[in-house]
Amino acid sequence: MNAGDTAWVLVSAALVMLMTPGLAFFYGGMVRAKSVLNMLMMSFIALAVVSVLWVLYGYSLAFGNDVGGGLLGGGDFLGGANLLGETALVGTLPMTVFMVFQMMFAIITAALISGAIADRAKFWAWTLFIAVWVTIVYFPVAHWVFNFDGTTGTDFVGGWIANKLGALDFAGGTAVHINAGAAGLALALVLGKRKGWPRESMRPHNLPFVLLGAGLLWFGWYGFNAGSAVTAGELAGVAFLTTTVATGAAVLGWLVVEQFRDGKPTTLGAASGAIAGLVAITPAAGFVNPIGALVIGVVAGALCALAVSIKYKLGFDDSLDVVGVHLVGGLVGTLMIGLLATDSVNSAGSNGLFYGGGLGLLGKQALAAVVVMAYSFVLTYVLGFIINKTIGFRASEEAEVTGIDESEHAESAYEFSSLRSGGAGVGKAADVLTKRVAANSGKEG
Secondary structure (H helix, E strand, O other): OOOHHHHHHHHHHHHHHHHHHHHHHHHHHHHHHHHHHHHHHHHHHHHHHHHHHHHHHHHHHOOOOOOOOOOOOOOOHHHHOOOOOOOOEEOOHHHHHHHHHHHHHHHHHHHHHHHOOOEEEOOHHHOOOOOOOHHHHHHHHHHHHHHOOOOOOOOOOOOOHHHHHHOOOOOOOHHHHHHHHHHHHHHHHHOOOOOOOOOOOOOOOOHHHHHHHHHHHHHHHHHEEEEEOOOOHHHHHHHHHHHHHHHHHHHHHHHHHHHHHHHOHHHHHHHHHHHHHHHHOOOOOOOHHHHHHHHHHHHHHHHHHHHHHHHHHHHOOOOOOHHHHHHHHHHHHHHHHHHHHHOOOOOOHHHHHHHOOOOOHHHHHHHHHHHHHHHHHHHHHHHHHHHHHHHOOOHHOOOOOEEEEHHHOOOOOOOOOOOOOOOOOOHHHHHHHHHHHHHHHHHHH
């Protein structure tokens, strides 16, 4: 065990955890005022549900010894078994540290999907969805992509993408962003369009929230990417640097597209461009040099800025552009590894086309991306369809009009009227709070 590596990955795990509240603010600012609490809760509940499932069986399914074909891990770590002791190491890390770090990836991947169905999903249906989705989609895909042979046990066999195919994914372009983006598209199709979309204006209600969320995500992403080096060494420094360069370039790429297309650079565009760059550099952060990262960032910022309009042409309501940013950005980064990767940065990587490696790596990257995208889309569509037809996934039209916050949580994010005024602005949230105050007063008396 190495104390420096352990400290760095523990800090990185905390940074990645912070990304989920950051995502909540990013998404929360982009919706209308009557939906902001529900949007925050959709991210927050992922922290609760996925962390429990990860300990019970998620880590074992993802990083246990393969049970066949590189498709799924076995029961080696069920319920937190075999995590402690002198031999329970992942490289230079205690097993528990590696487990917690990977847990945070599972949490935010599930939370990312929520942006595609903002304003129209029932909270408990969403909660059930993420519990089943991480079980049948994320945990197996994490095994395919992240579980290298011998990672969690000397003789353990890992996943097929990492070991048999040999595609490169430093921190989750396929397992996180393509996976979540494809799932978001499937759910958007299952739940259908928001009432009034695209005729009615559904502008973000709080752009400072959006920029705050983007800043928190950018900050946390250093744990996401640089932490994936799993050592406090040069490779972590490279990933930190490439993450910064790509993100800055993507902001500029997005804003330039906005300037030419719309005549003005926007705050929302700057925040979205930053996320696009972070998404795209995620799979490539430890495999490309700074110039390669700059190229990836510019391309991702520009393409994602153009891609967010696809939903209007094709008629699917991806509320907060999960498809346009995460699916497209994830594809850009994953595929451009096949062009820009260089083993001078990471000897465990390969050379892409522009560094004399031929088309082989690009083909592997494309296959990994297509398989993960198809697997996630199909299973998510089926799961979403079943939930919608049984307990109901989509909120009622009345709930959508009055606001998901009021109908699902009996609360309002912004309460400007007096609780005792009796005016029309006082809804169920005020009634609930008044009853609680009265009940507490009775106890004190």
